[in-house]
Amino acid sequence: xxxxxxxxxxxxxxxxxxxxxxxxxxxxxxxxxxxxxxxxxxxxxxxxxxxxxxxxxxxxxxxxxxxxxxxxxxxxxxxxxxxxxxxxxxxxxxxxxxxxxxxxxxxxxxxxxxxxxxxxxxxxxxxxxxxxxxxxxxxxxxxxxxxxxxxxxxxxxxxxxxxxxxxxxxxxxxxxxxxxxxxxxxxxxxxxxxxxxxxxxxxxxxxx
Amino acid sequence: xxxxxxxxxxxxxxxxxxxxxxxxxxxxxxxxxxxxxxxxxxxxxxxxxxxx
Numbered sequence: 214x215x216x217x218x219x220x221x222x223x224x225x226x227x228x229x230x231x232x233x234x235x236x237x238x239x240x241x242x243x244x245x246x247x248x249x250x251x252x253x254x255x256x257x258x259x260x261x262x263x264x265x266x267x268x269x270x271x272x273x274x275x276x277x278x279x280x281x282x283x284x285x286x287x288x289x290x291x292x293x294x295x296x297x298x299x300x301x302x303x304x305x306x307x308x309x310x311x312x313x314x315x316x317x318x319x320x321x322x323x324x325x326x327x328x329x330x331x332x333x334x335x336x337x338x339x340x341x342x343x344x345x346x347x348x349x350x351x352x353x354x355x356x357x358x359x360x361x362x363x364x365x366x367x368x369x370x371x372x373x374x375x376x377x378x379x380x381x382x383x384x385x386x387x388x389x390x391x392x393x394x395x396x397x398x399x400x401x402x403x404x405x406x407x408x409x410x411x412x413x414x415x416x417x418x419x420x421x
Numbered sequence: 422x423x424x425x426x427x428x429x430x431x432x433x434x435x436x437x438x439x440x441x442x443x444x445x446x447x448x449x450x451x452x453x454x455x456x457x458x459x460x461x462x463x464x465x466x467x468x469x470x471x472x473x
Contacts, residue, residue: 217422228452235457236464300470302462312470327469332461337469372471396469403468 236332240306244334247307251279251295258354259419274298280311281318282352283326288339296326296351306333309394312376318353319416322378322387330396330407337396341365343409349392356418360392360411367398368406375408389413 258279274280280296300310309328316322328337343349349360368375375395378387390413398407430437 216424220422231449231452232457232460235453236461236466239453239457240461305469329467329469332467368471370468370471371473373473375471395471397467401466403465406469406471 240332241334243306244308244336248295248334251297251308252282252293254279255282255295255352255354259352274311274317276313277304280353283309284350284352285340285343285348286350287343287347294328294336300327305329308334309336315376316378316387316390318351319356319358319390319413321390323376323380323391323393324351325376325393325395327395330398331401337394337407338400340394340396340409341398341407343394348414349394349409349411351392354419356416358390358413359415359417360390361414362409362411364410366408368408370403370406372406372408375406375410380410 276299278298280298283294283296285292294308296309296311297304297307298311298313300312304310305327309326311317312325312327315325318324328340329335330337343362343365345362345364347362349362351358351360374381374383375393377383377385379385380391380393392411392413394409396407397403398405427437427441430440432440
């Protein structure tokens with residue numbers, strides 16, 4: 214009897230360990246399958262291919278659609294993620310998500326993107342390395358927007374002011390294009406949020 | 422429990438080891454692909470958005 218209890222406890226422990234492994238690495242497999250699909254969708258639209266029936270007038274993106282390609286040279290030369298429209302758990306499993314209603318890439322206002330830090334491919338695992346002056350490159354349909362990091366800080370999960378059109382200043386009318394990245398902090402915890410802000414430095418129209 | 426299972430496995434030690442390995446692999450696959458995806462949304466160790 215006691216032996217069985219012991220054996221069951223060890224089994225439970227092993228399953229728990231396996232679950233941790235699943236969270237860290239297993240979940241990324243799903244993201245790894247979804248990202249190529251989103252990136253293909255973007256590539257097709259950038260190439261001016263046929264628009265799908267559910268597509269929107271220019272400038273609007275349907276929920277679950279690909280918004281832009283995000284690149285952060287500081288994290289790696291081959292670092293690229295397709296940003297998806299929406300920040301529900303289902304969206305964020307596929308990649309970094311754009312807050313619906315916040316500015317689109319390059320627009321005046323705040324282009325807000327959230328991404329996982331440790332699970333589902335952990336796209337924002339290393340954004341804590343970003344320092345003022347580092348580049349965040351956003352390839353949208355119409356142009357390439359290069360933002361420069363201005364600030365990194367840690368906030369409470371309720372700090373809605375970081376997603377305002379002028380970050381940190383609710384109600385203020387925006388006059389420039391900003392970007393805000395949010396993820397969880399500290400790593401492996403949901404206690405706080407790590408936030409990186411940047412402003413638009415350069416716009417390069419896509420050649421037709 | 423495992424002793425009881427072991428005695429029920431067929432064949433000699435080598436065959437038993439192989440059968441046991443397959444059983445472990447099957448159990449791991451069931452929890453990995455069947456159970457863990459259902460548990461994952463409950464574990465919020467990676468909340469990334471700001472909300473009210």
